[in-house]
Amino acid sequence: MKLSTLTVVALILGFFQLTLLHYFKVFGAQPDLFLVSVILASLFLPERRAIIFSIAVGVFKDTFGLHTFGLNILLFAIWSFLIVKVTRKVAIEDNLSRLLLLFIVALLHNIISGLALVYSGNFIPAGIFLRAVFLGALYTGLTLPLILKIIKVRIV
Amino acid sequence: MFNLKDKKLIPFLVVVSLLIFVAISISILRAPILAVSRPPFSLFVFLQRELGGMLFYHHNLVENTRLNRENELLKYKLNALNEAHLENARLKKILDLKQKSSFRVIAARVIIRPADNWSCGLVIDKGSAQGIKKGLAVATFSGLAGRVVETTGSTAKVMLLNDPNLGVSGLVQRSRQEGLVCGTLGANLLMKYLSDNADIKEGDTIVSSGLNDTYPKGLLIGTVIDIGRDLSGLSRFAVVKPAIDLSNIEEVLVIIP
Numbered sequence: 001m002k003l004s005t006l007t008v009v010a011l012i013l014g015f016f017q018l019t020l021l022h023y024f025k026v027f028g029a030q031p032d033l034f035l036v037s038v039i040l041a042s043l044f045l046p047e048r049r050a051i052i053f054s055i056a057v058g059v060f061k062d063t064f065g066l067h068t069f070g071l072n073i074l075l076f077a078i079w080s081f082l083i084v085k086v087t088r089k090v091a092i093e094d095n096l097s098r099l100l101l102l103f104i105v106a107l108l109h110n111i112i113s114g115l116a117l118v119y120s121g122n123f124i125p126a127g128i129f130l131r132a133v134f135l136g137a138l139y140t141g142l143t144l145p146l147i148l149k150i151i152k153v154r155i156v
Numbered sequence: 157m158f159n160l161k162d163k164k165l166i167p168f169l170v171v172v173s174l175l176i177f178v179a180i181s182i183s184i185l186r187a188p189i190l191a192v193s194r195p196p197f198s199l200f201v202f203l204q205r206e207l208g209g210m211l212f213y214h215h216n217l218v219e220n221t222r223l224n225r226e227n228e229l230l231k232y233k234l235n236a237l238n239e240a241h242l243e244n245a246r247l248k249k250i251l252d253l254k255q256k257s258s259f260r261v262i263a264a265r266v267i268i269r270p271a272d273n274w275s276c277g278l279v280i281d282k283g284s285a286q287g288i289k290k291g292l293a294v295a296t297f298s299g300l301a302g303r304v305v306e307t308t309g310s311t312a313k314v315m316l317l318n319d320p321n322l323g324v325s326g327l328v329q330r331s332r333q334e335g336l337v338c339g340t341l342g343a344n345l346l347m348k349y350l351s352d353n354a355d356i357k358e359g360d361t362i363v364s365s366g367l368n369d370t371y372p373k374g375l376l377i378g379t380v381i382d383i384g385r386d387l388s389g390l391s392r393f394a395v396v397k398p399a400i401d402l403s404n405i406e407e408v409l410v411i412i413p
Contacts, residue, residue, distance in 0.1 A: 066275040070182035122320035132273040
C-alpha cells in the first residue's frame with residue numbers, strides 16, 4: 001500500500017472518528033480508528049515510515065484529546081515499532097491474524113490508557129473499566145476486516 | 157529480536173527523548189492543528205444538519221407545530237414568572253439583600269467529539285476570540301454540561317460532566333445536602349462524600365451549589381436514581397442521572413460570569 005493511500009485512509013478514519021463514530025457506540029464503547037491506521041501503517045509500510053506515520057497519527061489523536069500529556073504519541077510509536085519487528089519474524093498475511101493482532105494491541109492500549117487514568121487519582125467503576133477495555137478492543141479489532149475490504153487490500 | 161547494540165543505543169535514546177518531548181509539548185501543537193481543522197469540521201457539521209433537516213422534513217414539521225404550541229404556553233408562564241421575579245427583586249431591595257450577579261452566555265456549536273473511550277469531551281466552534289476562557293462553565297438549556305478546559309482563538313475544548321477528571325460541587329435541591337458530583341465515563345454520575353445521615357433519596361434533584369465562581373448556583377445537574385455505600389463504609393454515594401443526554405449534545409451555552 002502506498003503512503004499517500006494510507007494517509008488518505010487515515011485522514012478519513014480520523015475524520016469519521018471525530019464526527020460520526022459516537023452514533024455507533026455499543027454499550028458506551030467505540031472503536032479506535034486511529035489505532036487501526038497505525039496497524040495498517042505498521043503492516044504495509046517500511047519500518048521508518050511506519051513509525052513516523054504512527055507518531056503523526058498519535059499527534060493528531062492527542063490534539064483532540066482532553067489530557068495534557070500525549071500518551072497516544074508514545075504508545076502508537078511503541079506499537080508500530082513492535083509490530084514491524086514481529087512481522088519480520090512472523091507472517092501476518094490473513095485477515096484473521098491481522099484482526100487478532102489488532103485486538104491484542106487495542107487491548108494493551110486500552111489497559112495502559114485506563115490504568116493511567118485510574119492511577120492519576122480518578123475513580124472508574126470496574127464494570128465501565130472492563131467494558132471499555134474488552135469491548136473497545138473487540139470492537140476495534142472487528143472494524144479491521146471491514147476497513148480492509150473497503151480499501152480493497154487483497155488477501156494472499 | 158529486540159536486543160540493542162551499543163552503537164544503536166544513543167540514537168534509540170535520542171528518539172525516545174524526542175518522543176517524550178513531543179508528548180509533553182502536545183498542548184503547544186494543539187492550537188495550530190485545531191485552527192487548521194476547524195473549517196472542514198464546521199462545514200461537515202453544517203452539511204450534516206442541513207441534510208438531516210431535509211431527510212426528516214415531516215418529523216421536523218410535526219415537531220415544529222408542537223414546539224410552537226409549547227412556546228406559547230411557556231411565554232405565558234414566563235410572563236407570570238417575570239412578575240414574580242420583579243416582586244422578588246423589590247422585596248430583596250427592601251430587605252437590603254445582596255443581589256445575585258447576572259451572567260451572560262455565548263452559544264456555540266459542537267464540531268468535534270472525543271477520540272477515545274477514556275475521556276468525555278467535545279470541541280466547540282467558539283474560542284478566546286469570542287471571550288471564552290479556560291474554566292468557564294458550559295450548559296445547555298436543560299442543565300449543566302461541563303467546563304472549558306482549553307481554548308484556542310476560534311475553538312474551545314469542553315470536558316463533560318461524565319469525565320472522571322471533572323468534579324462539581326452539587327446540592328440536593330430539597331434538603332440542601334452537599335456532595336461532590338463526579339463523572340464515571342458511563343451514562344450516570346456519582347455524588348460522593350455523603351455522610352451516613354445525609355438527607356437524600358431517590359428522585360431528588362441535584363443542582364450546582366455555587367461554592368466556587370466557576371459554576372453559577374442552581375444549575376440543574378440531574379436526578380438521584382440510586383443510593384449506595386462506599387467500599388470503606390465511611391460514606392455514602394448517590395448515582396445521578398444527568399439532566400441532559402451528554403452523548404448527544406449539539407449546541408451549548410458557555411456561561412460568562
